[in-house]
Amino acid sequence: MSERRRAYLDYNATAPLRPESRDAMVAALGATGNASSVHGEGRAARAKIEAARTDVARLAGGDARYVTFTGGGTEANNTVLTPEWSFNGKPVTLDVLLASAVEHVSVLAGGRFAAEAVKTIPVDGNGVVDLAALERMLADATAGGRRAMVSVMVANNETGVIQPVADVARIAHTAGALVHTDAIQAAGRISLDIGALGVDVLTLSAHKIGGPQGAGAIVRASDAWAFAPLTRGGGQEKRLRAGTENVAALAGFGAAAKAALADLGRVGDWTGWRDRLAEIATAGASKIGRSATIFGADAPRLPQTLCVAVPGLPSEILLIALDLAGVAVSSGSACSSGKVAQSHVLAAMRVSPELARCAIRLSLGWESGPADLDLFATAWGHVLDQVASGAVRAA
Numbered sequence: 387m388s389e390r391r392r393a394y395l396d397y398n399a400t401a402p403l404r405p406e407s408r409d410a411m412v413a414a415l416g417a418t419g420n421a422s423s424v425h426g427e428g429r430a431a432r433a434k435i436e437a438a439r440t441d442v443a444r445l446a447g448g449d450a451r452y453v454t455f456t457g458g459g460t461e462a463n464n465t466v467l468t469p470e471w472s473f474n475g476k477p478v479t480l481d482v483l484l485a486s487a488v489e490h491v492s493v494l495a496g497g498r499f500a501a502e503a504v505k506t507i508p509v510d511g512n513g514v515v516d517l518a519a520l521e522r523m524l525a526d527a528t529a530g531g532r533r534a535m536v537s538v539m540v541a542n543n544e545t546g547v548i549q550p551v552a553d554v555a556r557i558a559h560t561a562g563a564l565v566h567t568d569a570i571q572a573a574g575r576i577s578l579d580i581g582a583l584g585v586d587v588l589t590l591s592a593h594k595i596g597g598p599q600g601a602g603a604i605v606r607a608s609d610a611w612a613f614a615p616l617t618r619g620g621g622q623e624k625r626l627r628a629g630t631e632n633v634a635a636l637a638g639f640g641a642a643a644k645a646a647l648a649d650l651g652r653v654g655d656w657t658g659w660r661d662r663l664a665e666i667a668t669a670g671a672s673k674i675g676r677s678a679t680i681f682g683a684d685a686p687r688l689p690q691t692l693c694v695a696v697p698g699l700p701s702e703i704l705l706i707a708l709d710l711a712g713v714a715v716s717s718g719s720a721c722s723s724g725k726v727a728q729s730h731v732l733a734a735m736r737v738s739p740e741l742a743r744c745a746i747r748l749s750l751g752w753e754s755g756p757a758d759l760d761l762f763a764t765a766w767g768h769v770l771d772q773v774a775s776g777a778v779r780a781a
Contacts, residue, residue, distance in 0.1 A: 392712045393761035395663075397594070397751030398543050398571060398691060399716050403638075404596035404752060410434075410641035411598060414634040421631050422622065431633045438640025442603050445595075445643040446569065446588060447579030452606040454626045455636055459570045459591030460492040461616070462602040465627070466566050466587050467497025467537065470614035480564060481532035484523050486515045486539065486549070487734035493537050493568055494730070498616070506734075507538070512685035513547040513735045517557060524561035534563040540572035540583070544731045544747055545682040546691025548576070555584030564611065570594055570602075574646030574752075575688045576653070586611050592635070596752050597642030601635040649752055656689040656750050659759055663692050663748050666763045670770045671696040679741060681732065690750035699773065701746050707772065708746075711765035716747045 414434055419427030421435050443450040456462045469480045483499040487506040496504035505523060508516045515538050527534045536558040541548045555565045565585040569578055574595040580588055592601035620628035664680055671678040681693040701717040708715055732742040
């Protein structure tokens with residue numbers, strides 16, 4: 387095997403495409419047929435979609451009958467974050483959306499809720515949702531005659547902190563609220579079971595688990611609750627998402643979901659590697675007289691996500707220096723323009739702006755291995771040597 391020249395440590399942004407997914411997509415692209423057609427070619431396309439639906443459902447611990455495919459995780463979130471639902475066929479209007487302060491921006495934007503109807507649930511210093519605050523907010527909504535939707539992610543995309551979603555669901559359901567969880571970063575990294583989580587609906591994205599970009603899914607716990615479609619004009623996806631299905635992308639999604647489920651046996655490896663990355667980062671910082679901060683260190687975290695900051699070393703400098711040294715990492719938060727942005731997650735955790743702007747995120751995945759740790763150790767040491775020598779300017 388040839389020596390690897392780069393280490394990719396940015397799986398939480400997007401994972402490399404798995405070979406199983408690529409093969410499934412190529413096979414689908416080579417076939418003809420609209421999945422809504424009744425002829426043989428159409429039925430073959432439909433079979434690919436339904437096989438993918440089954441595999442995605444298994445990844446979420448759910449039932450394939452309640453999986454709705456979308457064009458990505460953001461679309462999935464925007465679709466379910468709506469005041470318009472039905473329960474057993476009867477219309478239900480939700481009045482307020484309560485979302486944790488550390489949600490992905492596609493959730494904090496509120497979907498189809500009016501801006502004034504979106505309220506944020508505070509978190510503690512580790513980024514864990516404040517359950518007492520949630521209870522108070524739900525009590526206020528109920529006292530005002532308002533019905534709530536609660537959205538709390540399974541695990542944070544920046545810090546990897548895992549939320550007590552089952553407790554959130556219990557509290558919310560006691561108040562008559564509908565519960566959504568964004569499981570996009572958790573899928574394939576920890577076991578998911580929509581029933582054990584107790585939520586009404588969860589959302590997924592293909593490219594975080596080694597599938598293609600542009601494919602996502604909504605998984606409902608049952609058919610009792612149904613959301614108003616975001617995309618209308620056709621009968622696809624049981625009239626919950628109109629538009630001709632992207633058979634190739636969904637086939638790739640299904641293959642990635644099946645492989646990601648099998649990958650859960652590597653959690654022990656990922657945890658050890660994540661902790662080793664933390665040791666490397668901390669030891670390197672100590673050598674130049676600084677103390678590294680590991681965000682969310684006192685809370686349960688994803689086994690493959692590390693968010694760390696070294697005071698005085700801005701993330702934009704570290705990202706470029708590490709990239710030049712052969713290691714791809716991310717800042718704590720990157721906006722869609724590709725520029726480093728202030729992290730709302732770290733701000734919600736009451737991290738000082740000075741330290742937050744130094745945060746970088748390292749995330750592992752299906753193709754990661756010990757060689758990535760070695761490359762990071764070499765690159766990190768090289769970058770910090772440059773800081774010590776003044777070749778790289780630190781704040």
